[in-house]
Amino acid sequence: MKVFLSLLCAALCANSAEARNPESEFHGQRTLPDSVTNRxxxxxxxxxxxxxxxxxxxxxxxxxxxxxxxxxxxxxxxxxxxxDEVSLSLGEGAKGLGPDRISSRSHIGGVYERIPRNSxxxxxxxxxxxxxxxxxGRVEVDKNAGYESGFISPARWKLPRGxxxxxxxxxxxxxxxxxxxxxxxxxxxxxxxxxxxxxxxxxxxxxxxxxxxxxxxxxxxxxxxxxxxxxxxxxxxxxxxxxxxxxxxxxxxFRADQSPFDRYLRGDENALSSKEVRGMNLFYGKASCSACHSGKFQTDHGFHAIAMPQVGPGKSDGWDSGYWSKSGYQAFPEDQGRGRVTGRIEDNYRFRTPSLRNVALTAPYGHSGAYPSLEEVVRHHLQPVATLHAYDGSAASLPPLNFVLEHSARGSSFLSSTP
Ligand code: HEC
Ligand code: HEC
Known part of the structure; x- marks a missing residue:
């Protein structure tokens, strides 16, 4: 009797799931990645x-x-x-954790600058x-075996082997x-x-x-x-x-390959709700997210300029006196991304495609943490230039730099040589 019931359910339940499952209504183009394995x-x-x-x-x-x-x-x-849940971290010299981390004069040295990119x-x-x-991408496996260490990195020949x-x-x-x-x-x-x-x-x-x-x-x-x-x-x-x-x-x-999506890729058709399947079909189909967010971890490991707004001091790649007078930063608030590594102008403002594993847990988003919600960063992709122009920075989460000891070696020498 038990066997019969489960067979009946196997037939009926699967049918009813199918009727609700937009998978069966999907007729577009879509290529899903292979499932993740130990290897x-x-x-x-x-x-x-x-x-x-x-x-x-x-x-x-x-x-x-x-x-x-x-x-x-x-x-x-x-x-x-x-x-750490903030757009730009406070590093050495601050106190506390996550959004509660504050800069404090009581600590050794204090905080001299914001970390320029989102952690x-x-x-x-x-x-x-x-x-x-x-x-x-400034640390990279050296495919041409030029460096003894086997890696291209900011330390160049100084990076040890092993x-x-x-x-x-x-x-x-x-x-x-x-x-x-x-x-x-x-x-x-x-x-x-x-x-x-x-x-x-x-x-x-x-x-x-x-x-x-x-x-x-x-x-x-x-x-x-x-x-x-x-x-x-x-x-x-x-x-x-x-x-x-x-x-x-x-x-x-920090291995993460047990999500409902992973179960789905391993053959559990009921792992995703119908809404989630619709989103997956868009992601891997009409919306072309997988053109860049491709492969098992939703990244092509490539670099793209998608006009992500710059928040904070950046890597001091540019000059904006207006920004300085408004923000009080003695820095040059620009970040040229991949271009500052390769030195090629066409790589300016390109950033590595981030993986989207556990992305719901990792706000704020973008290389400088410009967007607090997933919806906002996804909407940014739809109209990058218009959204960049409309961006006012108020949504960024920047812990206040109380008692900050502003200092920028490159900045001050540049300033003193500017008429
Ligand atoms: C003050 C904050 C801070 C501390 C401390 C810190 N990190 Fe990071 N970490 C960052 C930021 C910001 C980035 C991104 C920098 C960039 O891309 O230019 C980063 C990048 C990374 C990346 C690269 C991730 C990727 O997807 O490319 C790894 C791995 C990492 N950190 C591990 C570590 C380890 C290991 C330590 C300790 C030895 C450490 N971090 C200490 C803030 C921090
Ligand atoms: C042209 C390549 C490309 C396409 C197509 C693309 N993305 Fe992105 N995406 C990126 C890059 C590059 C970034 C990071 C940019 C930065 O930080 O400056 C990013 C960032 C994101 C982030 C923020 C992740 C984080 O950790 O900060 C999300 C979420 C995201 N994309 C989702 C999507 C979705 C959903 C689609 C489809 C609607 C999509 N992307 C299509 C290249 C792309």
């Missing part, structure tokens, strides 16, 4: 647990910051969708297809940034090394951080467990292994 990730999705655990400790450990007051997790917190979510970056990282993948190569950089983690000249030896532009080599930023890690007995044990063939004595520990462990942690913990 899409480094280590086939199974990194060593000891490496992941070490990476977790390092990701949350402020010891990697010059003034020992900020960790990777401050801007990429699991409670805020691996980001991106870190979902699925352990998938092998991510060979280019950052909004402008980094296991692009995600590990990326992890070498936040610690070198004065605004993100290193701190300002005069505040600590790491910031001083950075100010001398000494990142690699003896006495450089990575070397000083290595010495800190070696001085903590628990890390000695953790590194040996995570890298049994590389770490026998304390002196075998270095920043490269730390970056490899951080990458293993990010790859493992």
């Amino acid at each position: 899409d990730y480094y280590d086939d999705g199974a990194p060593s647990p000891a490496k992941v655990e070490l990476g977790r400790l390092l990701f949350f450990d402020p010891i990697l910051s010059g003034n020992r007051n900020i960790s990777c997790a401050t801007c990429h917190h699991p409670s805020f969708g691996t980001s 991106p979510a870190l979902f699925n970056l352990g998938a092998r297809e991510y060979t280019v990282l950052f909004h402008d 980094l296991s993948n692009a995600l590990a190569a990326q992890a070498m950089f936040p610690v070198t940034s004065p605004a993100e983690m290193a701190g300002q000249q005069g505040e600590n030896p790491i910031a001083d090394a950075r100010a001398r532009n000494q990142v690699g080599g003896e006495g450089g930023v990575w070397d000083l951080l290595t010495l800190r890690l070696r001085s903590i007995p628990e890390y000695k044990e953790r590194f040996s467990a995570a890298f049994p063939s590389e770490v026998r004595i304390t002196d075998d520990i270095d920043m490269v292994l730390a970056a490899n462990a951080i990458a293993a942690f990010e790859a493992h913990s």
Whole structure:
């Protein structure tokens, strides 16, 4: 009897689901990606647990910051969708987490500047297809094998060998940034090394951080467990292994391939509601979102100029005196995106197509966090230029820079040489 009922249901329930399912009404063109598998990730999705655990400790450990007051997790917190819920983060020198993070004079040094770009979510970056990282792609697997490290990066020849993948190569950089983690000249030896532009080599930023890690007995044990063939004595520990462990942690913990859409791609036709199926058909059909948001993670890993509004100081690529007088920023509020990496004018204002995995959790949107809601950023795509002109910046979430110590080295030299 039980068997009969379930067979009946298999027939009837499937039929009734079909009648409600817009899938059956869909006759347009649509190509869905293949479903995600373990093989899409480094280590086939199974990194060593000891490496992941070490990476977790390092990701949350402020010891990697010059003034020992900020960790990777401050801007990429699991409670805020691996980001921080604000348009532009307050980095080194601020206090608190997410939207409650404030700049404060009581803290070492204070905040000197806003981080110029929106802190991106870190979902699925352990998938092998991510060979280019950052909004402008400035860390990239070097396909022409020109650099010994195997990566094109802002550190060029100084980037050491032994980094296991692009995600590990990326992890070498936040610690070198004065605004993100290193701190300002005069505040600590790491910031001083950075100010001398000494990142690699003896006495450089990575070397000083290595010495800190070696001085903590628990890390000695953790590194040996995570890298049994590389770490026998304390002196075998270095920043490269730390970056490899951080990458293993990010790859493992921020993997996201269990959404209803993933279940649908794996064959569960009832995983999506009829409204969701309609949206999927538009996304992969008439609306052509998948022209750029393509593949298993909804990104072509390419760069496109879609006229996303610029919020905040940007990367100081331009000059706008009106902006300066209105905002009080001693900076040049422009960000030329991919163009500042390649030096090609046609790449100006192009930014990497973001993945849309878990996108509902990662507001605000765009490379500078211009839009607070998904609806607004999607509407922007429909009429980019008109929407850019109508944009007034009031929707951006910019934590106030109380007591900000405005300073811009390039800015002041430029200003003093301007008549
Ligand atoms: C002060 C905030 C802040 C801190 C601290 C920070 N990040 Fe980030 N992170 C950012 C911002 C902002 C970007 C985007 C920068 C850009 O694209 O120019 C970014 C980019 C990244 C990316 C690239 C993501 C992508 O899709 O391209 C990764 C990975 C990452 N961070 C990991 C880390 C790790 C690991 C640490 C610690 C070693 C760290 N971050 C510390 C703010 C921060
Ligand atoms: C021409 C390529 C292209 C097409 C087509 C496209 N996008 Fe985008 N999309 C981008 C780029 C590039 C960005 C990031 C731009 C930036 O930050 O400056 C983006 C950003 C987004 C974001 C914000 C994500 C985030 O994390 O900030 C969403 C959501 C989004 N797109 C959805 C869509 C949808 C829905 C469609 C179809 C209606 C679509 N896109 C079509 C290239 C495209």
